[in-house]
Amino acid sequence: MSAVHSTRMLILGSGPAGLSAAIYGARAGLAPIVVQGLQPGGQLTITTDVENYPGFRDVIQGPWLMEEMQAQAEHVGAQMMWDTIVDVDLSERPFKLTGDGGATYVCDTLVIATGAQAKWLGLESEQKLRGQGVSACATCDGFFFRGKKVAVIGGGNTAVEEALYLTNHSHDVTLIHRRDSLRAEKILQDRLFAHPNIDIIWDSEVVEFVGGGDPEALVGLDIRNKHTGAISRVECDGAFVAIGHKPATELFEGQIDLDSDGYIRVQVGTTKTNIPGVFACGDVMDKIYRQAVTAAGTGCMAALDAERFLAAQEFEALAAE
Numbered sequence: 001m002s003a004v005h006s007t008r009m010l011i012l013g014s015g016p017a018g019l020s021a022a023i024y025g026a027r028a029g030l031a032p033i034v035v036q037g038l039q040p041g042g043q044l045t046i047t048t049d050v051e052n053y054p055g056f057r058d059v060i061q062g063p064w065l066m067e068e069m070q071a072q073a074e075h076v077g078a079q080m081m082w083d084t085i086v087d088v089d090l091s092e093r094p095f096k097l098t099g100d101g102g103a104t105y106v107c108d109t110l111v112i113a114t115g116a117q118a119k120w121l122g123l124e125s126e127q128k129l130r131g132q133g134v135s136a137c138a139t140c141d142g143f144f145f146r147g148k149k150v151a152v153i154g155g156g157n158t159a160v161e162e163a164l165y166l167t168n169h170s171h172d173v174t175l176i177h178r179r180d181s182l183r184a185e186k187i188l189q190d191r192l193f194a195h196p197n198i199d200i201i202w203d204s205e206v207v208e209f210v211g212g213g214d215p216e217a218l219v220g221l222d223i224r225n226k227h228t229g230a231i232s233r234v235e236c237d238g239a240f241v242a243i244g245h246k247p248a249t250e251l252f253e254g255q256i257d258l259d260s261d262g263y264i265r266v267q268v269g270t271t272k273t274n275i276p277g278v279f280a281c282g283d284v285m286d287k288i289y290r291q292a293v294t295a296a297g298t299g300c301m302a303a304l305d306a307e308r309f310l311a312a313q314e315f316e317a318l319a320a321e
């Protein structure tokens with residue numbers, strides 16, 4: 001017989017959004033259950049230096065920060081489940097969810113904090129040099145390349161924004177795009193083309209992230225011109241892959257309102273989805289900021305929104321008696 005777990009607040013995801021929701025939910029007396037998913041601690045567990053999470057004067061390590069967040073959530077009463085949700089029924093309350101081992105979760109409110117994963121080119125050398133010069137987040141890692149030469153790969157809004165952002169740190173930014181025109185909005189393109197510190201290489205794709213030195217770090221990119229087939233090297237210390245993100249929302253397709261990119265839509269200024277009692281926070285509903293601190297902030301909002309939702313329901317039930 002598979003286990004059944006009932007809770008007033010179920011949280012999907014154990015990144016900064018989910019664990020912040022857990023801290024606030026537990027302190028509001030909701031005894032939340034957190035289903036951690038395949039990546040307990042979320043995306044920060046696959047990075048090293050974090051220098052922009054408030055409260056720490058010195059550089060901290062992503063995995064350490066997430067261990068502390070989990071310990072804090074457990075300390076105030078949240079329960080962690082090492083499970084992944086594979087099925088969701090949001091047609092009526094209480095909501096019913098199923099874990100991959102068959103366990104059932106029954107909840108009065110649901111907080112979705114399943115995040116969004118950066119898309120990568122898929123090269124072995126890219127994987128090997130991630131964190132050693134290869135990144136998917138200029139806001140997170142651009143500061144580590146002060147005064148160095150950097151490249152951005154992509155041609156949409158994110159790539160152009162990343163290139164422009166990187167000029168705060170580097171006087172030598174190269175945008176590499178596989179086509180002969182950009183998909184980014186015109187206003188962004190105008191700013192990009194006008195910037196004296198950004199060069200663009202058109203019609204080229206990265207075939208190799210080149211490492212060197214000891215310890216090994218990125219020293220350049222081998223790119224292939226799509227018309228001539230010629231391979232050339234772009235020397236750089238940092239490369240930012242900016243070809244988009246994929247929100248983890250497949251589970252909710254057809255049940256929750258998603259935008260055209262698959263992100264969960266929330267009512268402006270809240271974490272409320274189109275289903276009363278279901279809230280979304282962190283990168284799964286935010287395609288603009290995508291930072292640990294913004295995820296934590298919206299995690300707090302989701303727990304407060306859920307607590308108020310339950311209080312209103314209880315008040316209505318009492319009034320109806």
Ligand SMILES: Cc1cc2nc3c(=O)[nH]c(=O)nc-3n(C[C@H](O)[C@H](O)[C@H](O)COP(=O)(O)OP(=O)(O)OC[C@H]3O[C@@H](n4cnc5c(N)ncnc54)[C@H](O)[C@@H]3O)c2cc1C
Binds near residue numbers: 036037293
């Ligand atoms: C390499 C790297 C470096 C970064 N560096 C920084 C930095 O220096 N500073 C900064 O502010 N931000 C940084 N970021 C961005 C930051 O990590 C994210 O913005 C943040 O983690 C988003 O938090 P989140 O809780 O929304 O989602 P995530 O951290 O992505 O967590 C998602 C959670 O959902 C769970 N999950 C997914 N599907 C399911 C399911 N079906 N059932 C149950 N659980 C599920 C996963 O297991 C995971 O625990 C970095 C990101 C990367 C990838």
